[in-house]
Amino acid sequence: MLCEVAAHFLILYGSQRGQAQSIAEEICEQAAEYGLTADISCLSNQDKYKVESEIRPVVFVVSTTGDGDPPDTAQKFVRKIKNKSLPHDHLSHLRYALLALGDTNYANFCNGGKTIDSLLQRLGAKHFYATGHADDGTGLEVVVDPWIEGLWDALKKKLSGMSASDQTGDTRSDCTQDNNHKNASGQEKNKSDVEVDLHLLKLGEVHSQNETNVTSDSTDAETHSSTLVASLKQSVPPLSESVLKVPALPPSYLEVVLEQASTEGETVPSGKDGYREMSISKAVQLTQDDAVKSSIFLELDISEQDVAYQPGDSFDILCPNRASEVDELLLRLDLQMQRNCAVQVSLLKNSTAKVPLHIPQNSSLQFILTWALEIRSIPKKAFVRALADFTQSSSEKRRLLELCSKEGSADYNSFIRDTNVCLLDLLQAFPSCLPPLSLVFEHLPKLQPRAYSAASSSLQHPEKVHFVFNVVEFPACPEHPARTGLCTGWLVDHVSSILQPLGTVPASECLATSALPKVHVRPRPSSTFHLPSDPSVPVVMVGPGTGVAPFIGFLQQREKEHETNQEATFGETWLFFGCRHKDKDFIFREELERFAHNGTLSHLIVCFSRDEPDAAGTINRPTYVQHNLLLHAKNVARILLKDKGCLYVCGDAKNMAKDVNDTLLEIIGNELQLDKLDAMKIVAGLREEKRYLQDIWS
Ligand code: FAD
Helix, strand or coil: CCCCHHHEEEEEEECCCCHHHHHHHHHHHHHHHHCCEEEEEECCCCCCCCHHHCCCCEEEEECCECCCECCHHHHHHHHHHHCCCCCCCCCCCCEEEEEEEECCCCCCCCHHHHHHHHHHHHCCCEECCCCEEEECCCCCHHHHHHHHHHHHHHHHHHHHCHHHHHHHCCCCCCCCCCECCCCCCCCCCCHHHHHHHHHHHHHHHHHHHHCHHHHHHHHHHHCCHHHCCCCCCCCCCCHHHCCCCCCCCCCCCEEEEEECCCCCCCCCCCCHHHCEEEEEEEEEECCCCCCCCCEEEEEEECCCCCCCCCECEEEEEECCCCHHHHHHHHHHCCCHHHCCCEEEEEECCCCCCCCCCCCCCCCEHHHHHHHHECCCCCCCHHHHHHHHCCECCHHHHHHHHHHHCCCCHHHHHHHHHCCCCCHHHHHHHCCCECCCHHHHHHHCCECCCEEEECCCCCCCCCCEEEEEEECCEECCECCECCEECHHHHHHHHHCCCCEECCCCCCCCCCCCHHHCCEEEEEEECCCCCCCCCCCCCCEEEECCHHHHHHHHHHHHHHHHHHHHCCCCCCCCEEEEEEECCCCCCCCCHHHHHHHHHCCCCCEEEEEECCCCCCCCCCCCCCCCHHHHHHHCHHHHHHHHHHCCCEEEEEEECCCHHHHHHHHHHHHHHHHHCCCHHHHHHHHHHHHHCCCEEEEEEC
16 A cells, blocks of 8 residues: 555656647546546646656656657757756656657657657656557557556556665666567567556456356357357457456546536637637639549638748648537437537546546537547547446447457457447447446547648738648448548538639639638647748758648748849759649649749659550659659759758658658668668758658648
């Protein structure tokens, strides 16, 4: 048993899009379950904590943004601990654990967390638990969940040995090894994995006793299992016959009361979280109807707003959940009659958790499900576990327990995570599951805004900002019906009344502002992705598809600067663009050709991945942007290595950015006759000097 003082620890998070924050909050909430109390603070609130004199163990949760940078909210903290004049033992008293979040689709995986980790180490701070590196590319929870499970033992050990070890300087539980939880199948096991396994085993023993009925009930269904294939609803042996090790049931902590006060017609208040309501003054379809993906151009009127931006900045758009999905959810939760009730959320007695800040008080249920919660989020295993307890049918309950169990990890990945199943899909698949609203509120994360890069320069379009986006489409699969991306699907419906087809002359009559569709937007400035301040620095831009967006802004800016300052020297400007078909989805074609024609662009290099070879039947024609980069390797190498130029890459993180990075390594390796490792060092140097910049998304 830990004494009260020794049961305290501190959680510090650096979050860019709320993920690190919500994981930090989850740790904070779970702490009580283990008899611990946590204080929690964002790294940006520097008056709320003092690592210089912190004697409690500290748990850092840090995401990564931009080009492998720590999140904006952690920048000040990083600057502070980066100060070279600090003595090497400045933080030698500090015992900490760090969970780094990243995405292996991006270069510099988890670099935000790694940077903070190495700076803390340099100042003498010591791990009490191995660092976790969670990969959004494969699913954060693959690492996050076991890391958190292992954290409690490590914290307890640290806290109980605290006074003795602190006096003797004992760092028994310090661990400098990299906690590389590679994947769900557990390659690269290490100490913390073993601790997690043991923890699960204990839970499994408890549950296997409690769940005997479920196990035997399922045997009937499995008699014919040789003809069955596994699905979201159905398992096959050996899983259907396994004794399950399921995660601990997360304790409920919220009380939700619905009051019969009419709240009909509420909207998101302007100014909330920095969002302002802006009019969409123009919407144009940029692609042919038969293009594989549909790209839409939007113009926002910012004349009424005090908003300044530079090309390279993005904007967050707040989109609501689909009304039809909110309705279905209300129906499935048996709450359709209470949709307009005012919701009061409070903590259950004795709970030391916190009411989630993103759930507003006194708003209607419909409003909360529409604007506050990411109802499309993939339910975590803890949520699936909790849902099982509100499921009447024993076979459905057994399947839910399988899906959240250690043995059912592969099924969870195949039928929930990889297919992007959401709560509604689970409720449709398991009709006897009827969770209380409080459980839904406890487990659904905050609805996140979606970012869009400005595709304009305010020099050329004062009082306006432009975006371009692809309408994301998810085809139907056994787990759910066909869907469009939440924000892009909503936007395309939202602007349908003003959407102009490709090639039309923009309507001359202006609609009254009141008739224009509105959207909640807030600026999301980039700290690095901007044109070099010296216009003579040469630039190479790589932006296929909608990745061209920020470069349209860059080029509009340069075009204006050319016009207004004829004397200035402008460096070479290359743009590598690609799309599927020249005649279907070559977005911004006229504008790009104008830039090439008037010298704003020195080189416009395009490729079309799905066009038939031309009449001349060119063999080996470049298909993707990286092929064109290779064709122009000498120039790219010269610009980066000799002329101190900049390389910008924007667009798809999953394939394109990786391929471009590999091509860059090849170009530099060939040019300087280096092996891959040395080429990587040069590329890392370019990143460090902010001459290789990425703005990529998946
Ligand atoms: P969501 O519903 O959020 O789905 C997005 C992803 O979730 C999918 O890619 C997929 O991985 C997964 N997913 C969700 N549901 C399913 C399902 N049922 N089946 C399979 N997979 C599923 N985008 C642009 O088009 N233009 C831009 O200029 C632009 N700029 C950006 C700038 C920044 C800094 C960032 C971070 C992102 C930018 N994006 C841009 C991406 C944009 O923010 C959105 O992620 C994108 O538009 C998709 O949003 P959505 O809500 O429509 O899709």
